[in-house]
Amino acid sequence: MIYDCAIIGGGPAGLNAALVLGRARRSVALIDNNRPRNAVTHASHGFITRDGVTPAEFRRVAHEELQHYPSVDHLPFEVVSVSQEQGGFEIEDLGGVRVQARRLILATGLKEIFPEIEGLRPLYGKSLFNCPYCDGWELRDQPLAIVSEYPSVFHTARLLLNWSKDLLVCTHGQASLTDEQRQQLESKGIVVIEQPVAAFLGQNGRLEHIRFADGTIVARTGGFVAPKLVQSSTLGEQLGCEITELGGIRTDDKGQASVSGVYAAGDASYFAPSQLIFAAADGSRIGMNVNMDLTEEDFNN
Incomplete structure (x- = not known):
């Protein structure tokens, strides 16, 4: 046939x-x-x-x-x-x-293809996602993180302000933001950390903290990771x-x-x-x- x-x-x-x-x-x-x-x-x-x-x-x-x-x-x-x-x-x-x-x-x-970060897989699809339009509503008004090595992180950060004002931008060790972009984000109260992310910490699918390569630990309950x-x-x-x-x-x-x-x-x-x-x-x-x-x-x- x-x-x-x-x-x-x-x-x-x-x-x-x-x-x-x-x-x-x-x-x-x-x-x-x-x-x-x-x-x-x-x-x-x-x-x-x-x-x-x-x-x-x-x-x-x-x-x-x-x-x-x-x-x-x-x-x-x-x-x-x-x-x-x-x-x-x-x-x-x-x-x-x-x-x-x-x-x-x-x-x-x-x-x-996601960055190799400890603890990502158990949390992905539960408290860590990649699309704000798909899952932003469920994470609204929570302390959120954006992890992205790409220049699009600036656009994503501005977009996420629609769902939460408590944002942390993580460039995972990459120079993804210009000085002007970083200043604009910080003027809106968005924290920027350029240290590589060492691990996502949480249990039962719920993110609790993010640990950075320099040992800094920041509390977060959800976020978006750019693949x-x-x-x-x-x-x-x-x-x-x-x-x-x-x-x-x-x-x-x-x-x-x-x-x-x-x-x-x-x-x-x-x-x-x-x-x-x-x-x-x-x-x-x-x-x-x-x-x-x-x-x-x-x-x-």
């Missing part, structure tokens, strides 16, 4: 693309290794009618809804290679199973897709990559803030564009 479209990645972008294509009566292979980036997240926010939903529940409901569309097959595969063949693409999984499709949507998303975001898959590069300076797959206004027949949805193209609602919306948009692409091909043939 040759599917109309194969979607690699079962996050919100891939799921919504599958829904749109299934409702358009297209045959779809939704290929997912079931290792979502937000697996440690207790709740996702900012998606109207789904505010506070757990990632696991979101995926469960999505798969339940997709079962209403018999042309959508969920394949729990670990993709190892993708190649462009005459008339489409061939996808191979770890066990040697091959899937063929006329069009390909890469919805493989991003992965986070480095990189593509979770090299399949786009493997196919020869052009990559942006940010590491995403470069696409046109229809979401199509530089390789004909390949589309990128959600975080795979670094198109917008990394939020569930943005990714789902982009999946819907890409699904419609793929259906139109197939429709034109079928009509002309």
